[in-house]
Amino acid sequence: MTESDTELQQFRASVRAFCDKEIVPRMEEWEAAGTFDAHELFSKLAAQGFLGLSHDVADGGESAPMEYQRVFAEELARGNTAGISMAINVQMHMATPSLAEFGSQELKDKYLRPALEGRQVAAIAVTEPGAGSDVATLSTRARREGDDWVISGSKVYITNGTQADWFCMLVRTSDEGGYRGMSQIIVPANTPGFEVARKLDKLGNRASDTVELRLDEVRVPVSNTIGEIGRGFQQQMGQFVLERLSVCFTAVGACEWALAKTQEYIKTREVFGAPLATRQYPVFRLTELSAQLELLRALNAQMCQKFEAGENITREATIGKLTAGRLMREVADAALQYHGGMGYMEENWTSRFYRDVRLSSIGGGADEVMLQVLSRIDGYTV
Incomplete structure (x- = not known):
């Protein structure tokens, strides 16, 4: 393991510890309330340097490589935290990138810096x-x-x-x-x-x-x-690329967590006298989904490298967004199916996970829009 790998793993551990303490235990409360105190949570995130990961030090950020944003998004998505994960990603990857890249110094001082410091939402x-x-x-x-x-x-x-x-x-x-x-x-x-x-x-x-x-x-x-x-449309298109990238990162964390939970469960759930994990179809299906997850993880790593090299990743991010949305839906469906009737109950994690991930193929550009973007990149005129 290289020094950079070690640092990245240490960063992952710090994000997981933060989420386990500040987010996961309060999810049920926030879900029931239909909201959370964004100013309170964002100030805590900012105190750890999380909100400004991708932004320049001169603007109050951390100037961290894209790999750190990938790890942060993955860890943030673990533990059935979709609503909070989305709110944080809006702050980091959807509302602030254009301001950081194109905004005047006056605008950045007035709006960007307070957002990265968690003082403004x-x-x-x-x-x-x-x-x-x-x-x-x-x-x-x-x-x-x-x-x-x-x-x-x-x-x-x-x-x-x-x-x-x-x-x-x-x-x-x-x-x-x-x-x-x-x-x-x-x-x-x-x-x-x-x-x-x-x-x-x-x-x-x-x-x-x-x-x-x-x-x-x-x-x-x-x-x-x-x-x-x-030039707002063109600037917004660039901001959309970062939004789609964050969806790809989030999907890996959410799916990895859900697949692990489901694998653990089918080892203990008995059907016709034997654990469900001894039945070929559910095992093969979960294995297939895990394999698809590895492909998305590899694409994410490639996008991070290309982004850091200054390359255009519009096509890759669009492919990733389309893939991530569909994969999350498939994982949610399999997880609920293999939990059976209990999985359909609101008291079980699968029910909320199933409802939450459906947005992944709509928000940030629907699947059909991703296909349209890709077809035009590939030279079609639909």
Whole structure:
């Protein structure tokens, strides 16, 4: 084992210890409440240096290699923690990357640094009631009045929405249609005209608050624009790549945990006088899923290497996202099936796991969108 491997294993142990102490024991409480105190938990994460793993030291981050983000996401996903894992990944990989890469120093000092220090909660606001996977059709608009943007419209399915201090929001800033004329703008939650219209009741991931937002003549400075005006779509596409990468990392941790729990259970569950683990079909099925998991793990390692080398990983991250979503669904289905009737009960871990992972093939780009992206990369015109 090399020195870097040793350091990575020590880091893994520290993340697992944190999760076992601060997250896993409180999951049932947070699930029942339909929320958690993000400011409290994020400040604890920041104190360990976790929130700023990928960000520059100059911005208050750790400048850690992508491998550390992979390990963090894997460990965070263990223990049936999907709702909390998603909320943290939004802060780290969905709401802050564009700000870190393209934001002015003033914006980074005001919004990025406090987010990495756990003093502010961030959210990403792209999806609208009439524009989900097809980002080009979004209609929330910002018109310019002097040095201000005046924004009106609505956003939906916004994670961390009830607690966020600010939103990285993609809006139209010109009359150009399609993918043109969009900008990313920081919108503070306390701005007049901005409101959480309603908190949404979800099938799973209940510990994570999700909302619909309404904006009525919300006025923010033009200086709150992230990067170049009119380049918001392109910047958001880059942010999506990191989001999909985090899904790939999360899937490995969640699936590894669930498969281990299921393997342990079928060794003790007796069916027709013998443990279920002596039956060929369930053993082969779990073995097959474990093999698929190893392939995803290998892809993740490859993506980390390519990312650190500055290579474009859009294709690999899209393949990984598609694979991760489907694999989590298959693992959840097998785990519930082999636990039988008990697996269908809310008191057993399999029930919540099954509900939670279904989002993996929808959020961050549905499976069909991933296939469309890949087909276009491969030269098709569908």
